[in-house]
Amino acid sequence: MSGRAKAFLRKSRLQAVIFTSVLLLLTCIIVPPGLANEGGRVDVVTTLSTYAAIARRVGGDLVEVHYLCQGDEDPHFVRPKPSFSVLVSKADLFVTTGLDLELWAPTVIDSSRNPRIREGQKGYVAVYDGIHLLERPVTADRSQGGVHIYGNPHIYTSPLNGKIIATNIAIGLGKVDPAHKKAYRKGLDAFNNEVDRRLFGPELVRLVGAETLGKLAESGNLIRFLREQSYEGSPLIDRLGGWMKEALPLRGKKIVTYHKNWVYFTDLFGLNVIAEVEPKPSIPPSPRDVERLIQQMKAEGVRVILAANYYDENKVRNIAQRVGARAVIVPVSVYGAPGVNTYFDLLDCWIHGLKEAFAEAP
Amino acid sequence: MNPLQLMALPFLECLVLVGIHSYLGIHVIKREVIFVDLALAQIAALGTTVAYLFGIHPHSTGSYAFSLAFTFVAAAVFSLTRLRRGRIPQEAVIGLTYALAAATAILVIDRAPHGAEHIKEILTGSILWVRGETVATAAAVYAFVGLFHYVFRKRFLLVSEDVESAYRRGIPVRLWDFLFYMSFGLVITHSVETAGVLLVFVFLVVPAVLAILLTDRLLYQLIIGWTLGTLVSFAGLALSYILDLPSGPAIVTFYGLVLLTASLALYVYRSPRRAKALAHVTAGLLAAGSLLALLMVSGRWIARRPALAFPDWKRSALVHPPARVDEPRSLAAKLKAMDFVTKKEQLGRMSAETIEKEILPEAGNDAEILLAAGLRLLKVDPGKGRPVLEGLLRRTDLSPLLRAQARGALENP
Structure with missing residues (x-):
């Protein structure tokens, strides 16, 4: 065999190795799911999947909701992907906590080049608005770990905050789609009523009212109150x-x-x-x-x-x-x-x- | 729980790792395939990752089978690509495998959540969290591989040390290469899962490098490697405990320090003119020290300047915190924000005059305030309390509980 033939063989073997590696690589890539946009619906993109679930309840059939951070992904550390920019670029409404939880969100907004959803625009909703934040730090510096400079941003873990989040989302939807303001209001009421019923039970909500219950629960006085008060001869706690x-x-x-x-x-x-x-x-x-x-x-x-x-x-x-x-x-x-x-x-x-x-x- | 209890399992795991890795490290250095462990580890990790894509969880038997299968394929690739008179060095293939495997793992994990965490985990490992069963299986697997290598030690050593004469004697080099990489992969798959890529790398390379520097005999090399590995693991873990540092990285850096000190000492010891060599080393250390000082001074200087130390968007967040929820000013407004129990307590302490002048005009339609105020007034001045409660009862949006309380107070004051 000539020297050239040998060199060719050697080369082709290496090529075979590279070829198989590339094949392996290709099989591992799954084509991303289609990002179809249904005509006429308000396009909502949320950072967290929980906000998406709430937005779907409030907006119903009028909205098309996508979220960026998966439900079992750490929201502190999300690596923005190209698909994020694509989603956000055509969004009518962007829903984020508004605190320093999703530090990657500003990057996504910037790279989407979508002027409608920038902070301060109609299409930007910061759901923390109106929520009483816990654990506000006295001094903010990183020596204390990943301290959130405004307070604890994992706000949605309390259903009472869930109601405020839903309200903020409904207000945002009403701003970008004023024609359906009433429908969003209705969706919001349905959601908030369900939260109240699921939190306190329907009977107690009927007897005491959701607002009274909510304030008592938030200040930690609810259970004491229910034990001390009675209605028609039985303590209220029985109706919880x-x-x-x-x-x-x-x-x-x-x-x-x-x-x-x-x-x-x-x-x-x-x-x-x-x-x-x-x-x-x-x-x-x-x-x-x-x-x-x-x-x-x-x-x-x-x-x-x-x-x-x-x-x-x-x-x-x-x-x-x-x-x-x-x-x-x-x-x-x-x-x-x-x-x-x-x-x-x-x-x-x-x-x-x-x-x-x-x-x-x- | 005392430190011994906490650190006993990690130390045992270190011992088990030192045993096999010091030996395999000598092979790796003689074959000049230093990064093969990184590549195989990454391939194993890719196997775990791909398994995860199918819904097979890490640390399960299924995922272990996946990573093992992937490693064996890589072992085959490595043995096929070693050529007797190849123009492309083996390291190129290994490096390429590493990069491809790492990139593919990131692409794959991108489809699965908490991917970033998983990849970080592979890098640093979690030797502190090792479990008894893991140490036991590792010991069994490594003992098996060790025995295998002991039985065929002559073949393995010949192929590693002097491949030319192996070719001349007609030994199937490719087969022995494959067996070597396969057994190596078996070890790596196991060790990377607990110790992480970094720790495995130093366990493999540092004892072997130092042993080869010191002696040519395999037995002595092994003894040196094992002793050093044991001592450094112990010291590294102790250091990690005393200074409260992450264990894996502590051992890795401590290993690096030991290797540096030892090689400097050897350099001075073996040099024909020791005084001159000592002067070189001292000058080098001084230079390193002043560089470090410069680094610290400039780092502190930059950190104090927000324009240099923060990205723009973060600086603006520090300057403009979001608007806080407005603190209510007037007494009535403050009351409105409180819960029913607190409202009652607060109003229960107020005089009829305060309630009439400051609360009632601003209470609006807050039924809780009106009820609590009515109840209080009824007590101190029934003539003023009655109309408040009666007005409340006329409302249709009053909750049954508040209605019952208002009515009850009116009926038997």
Whole structure:
């Protein structure tokens, strides 16, 4: 065989290797789902899937809703993809928390070159507006971990905040699509009424009124009030239903959460979060932190750890195993797990998960 | 829980890793395929990732089978691409495999959520969280590979050390290459899952480099590698515990420091003119020290200037925090924001005069305030309380509970 023929063979073998590698690469790429835009509908893009679920309830058939951060993805760390810009570029309404949770959102807005949804425009909705923020820092610097400079931004974990979020979305929809303002108002009322019924039970809402109940629940006085007051001879607490009733056994129970995802939720339902697995927000624990946590959990008899399903499950289960606690690993947002398709499913999922864990825990 | 309990499993895992990796590292350095472990690790990770795409979870048996299968394919590729008189170095193929596997993993994981976390996990590992069963399986797998290599040690060593004479003696080099890479992949798949790419890399390379620097005999090389690995793992883990640092990266950097110190010491020791060599080393250390000082000074200087230390959009967020919810001013407005229980408590302490002058005119249609004010007035001045409650009862939007309370108070004050 001539030298050239040998060189050719050698070359063709290398080519074969490269060719197979490329084939492998190609088979792994799945064509992104079609981004069809139905004519006539208001195009809504939300950062979080939970906001999308709420917007779908409020807007019904009048809106076409997409979201950027998946339900089981950490909203702090989303890497913007080209499809984000495509989606946002044709959006009529952009819905975001408006705080420093989705730090990637400004980049997406900029790269979409869509002037209608810039901050301050009609098509921009910051859903935190009107929500009383918890954990406002006194000083903001990164030495305290991923501190949010305005306060805890995981606002939607309280259904009461869910109502405010829905209201803000409805106002935004009414601004970009004034012709259907009434329909959005109707959708909003239906959503908010369902939240009230699911939170307090229909009977209590009828008797006391949603506004009175909401304010009592937010300030933490609800349960005391219901125990002290009676109506037609029986204490009001007997008429409590919904999540509040389901979560009654959870009141005052001590838990540990992985990240401060659930401050608004635990505040509303009276759970006592004694510590986080993360020593400082968004900073992974070191050996000593874990040891300290385990000691604290043993000392205080903590039986349950609550964590979002985007954190390393092994870490959470490992700690739980060492203290004989239960790990409740749940989606932090709608569509984050099979069967969690509405905002109500999400709350159901958290409360049921916690109740089961406390029932099973030794 | 004391430190020993916490660090015992990670240390055991380190020992198990040191055992096989010090040995395989010697092969890797002799074959001049330093980055093969990175490439194989990445391929294994790609296997896990692809499995994840099918809904098979990481750390499960199915995902292990996937990553193993991927590694074996890569082992075949590596043994096929080593040519007796190739013009393209083996490192090029390895580097290419690494880059392709890494890029593909990112593309694949992009379809699955929490991908970024997963990829970071592969890089740094989580040796601190290792479980007893994992250490046990790792020990069993590595022992099997070790035994395999011990039985065929002559073939493996010949192919690694002197491939020319292996070719001349008619040994099927390609087969032995494949067996080597396959057993190597078996080890890597396991170790990367717990220790991460970085730690596995230093476990592989550092003891072997130092051992080869010190002696030519395989047995001594192995003893040096094992001793060093054990000592450094222990010191690294202790350091990680005392200074509260992430364990994997602590061991990696400590390994680097040890290698640097040892090679500097060797350089001085073996040099024919030690005084001159010592002067070189001192000068080098001084230069490094002053560079570090310069770095610290300039870093602090820049950090104090917001124009340099923050991107524009973040600076504006610091300057303009979002508008806060308005704090109510007047007494009535403050009351409106409170819950029913607090309203009752607050109004229960007020005089009839305050209620009449400051509360009622501004209460609007807040039924809770009107009821609480009516109840209070009824107590201190029934003549003023009655009309308030009666007015309230005329409203149609009053909730049954408030209606019952107002009526009850009117009927038996």
